Amino acid sequence: MIIYGTSGREIPVGEGQFHCPRCLAPQHFRHTRIARYFTLYFIPLFPISNHGEYVECSGCGGQFRPEVVHNPPHTNMPVGGGGQLEQAVRRELAKGMPLHLAVQKLTEAGNSxxxxxxxxAAACEGQMSYCPRCQCYFAAAVPACVQCQGALQPYQA
Ligand SMILES: [Zn+2]
Ligand SMILES: [Zn+2]
Structure with missing residues (x-):
């Protein structure tokens, strides 16, 4: 799955071992710096600070902020034991919860x-749809906007 898009030149910074927050296991990573800019497909949803750097897991291909390399494994685990909470998120997203609300719920539950x-992002597996009226994003399986009942458009990252 691709979460991040890049524009500009990628410069290898280093590599090593880290605890992948997606694999939940030790993995090899490559640390890359973007010379120009680093864009996130989720920009309207997730305005996060721009580091211009990421680490990529060789196991799952996931891209993360460089800090994950320095975090002890348990701080990368979702609060509440991981699997269960993620399944709950998946269920809510499938029922039509907008993505930004799901993020809000998770942060309220104590996650960073x-x-x-x-x-x-993992729960959506990169497949999203979009309500042009409400400017909300949903998991791709959601048939209609829960807020305005309007038809959703596939969101092309
Ligand atoms: Zn991984
Ligand atoms: Zn709508």
Whole structure:
């Protein structure tokens, strides 16, 4: 799944071992710096600070902020034991919860903003739809906007 889009030149910074927050296991990573800019497909949803750098897991191909390399494993785990909470998020998203609300719920449950965004992104598996009227994003399986009942458009990242 691709969460991040890049524009500009990518410069390798380093590599090593880290605890991948998606694999939940030790993995090899590559640390890359974007020379120009780093854009996030979720910009309207997830305005997060721009580091211009990321680490990519060789196991799952997931891209994360460089800080994950320095975090001890447990701080990357979703609060509440991981699997269960993520399944709950998946269920809510499938029922039509807008993505930004899911992120909000997860942060209210004690997750960091970053962890919440990663969980929602993982739950959507990169497949999203979009309500042009409400400017809300949903999981791709959602048939209609829960707020205005309008038809959703596939969101092309
Ligand atoms: Zn991984
Ligand atoms: Zn709508």
């Amino acid at each position: 903003q970053q962890a919440a965004q990663e969980m929602v």
